[in-house]
Amino acid sequence: MTSLTRERSWLLDRNLLKLVYQCRRLIRSEFGVQLHLTEEHLEQHLAAYAGKSSSQTLVDTWECLLAQVPELRMKTEEHSKKIYRGIDIIDDTEVARITGAGQEADLSRKKKIIYRGQVLG
Numbered sequence: 001m002t003s004l005t006r007e008r009s010w011l012l013d014r015n016l017l018k019l020v021y022q023c024r025r026l027i028r029s030e031f032g033v034q035l036h037l038t039e040e041h042l043e044q045h046l047a048a049y050a051g052k053s054s055s056q057t058l059v060d061t062w063e064c065l066l067a068q069v070p071e072l073r074m075k076t077e078e079h080s081k082k083i084y085r086g087i088d089i090i091d092d093t094e095v096a097r098i099t100g101a102g103q104e105a106d107l108s109r110k111k112k113i114i115y116r117g118q119v120l121g
Contacts, residue, residue, distance in 0.1 A: 010069045011037065019065045023050070026058040043072050 010016055020042075024035050027049045035045055050062035066073050113120040 010071070016065065016068060019061055019068075020046070022061050023058060023065065026053070026055055026061065030055055030058065
């Protein structure tokens, strides 16, 4: 618990805490998710929701927080890679989603549906 306290010593600054509260409030209003200050990966959650948000206010507030606490940027970059069993998972950027949608459409046309040994489609 003491290591978590040392890592989050930046939360003791009143101005930074106001920014975190504002991020939490904006996330709650947009996504309906209540983030708590005691969560283990609060920084990663804030970064993830700021990346998904359509609210420019949330993005600006998060960027302001990152500018004042540079160690947050390193923490969020460490956990930004999606890894499954030691292999990097393909990112879900707009380009990856578009190419993935085309591949799913091709798979659905070629897929055979078998029910109780009979080919249905």
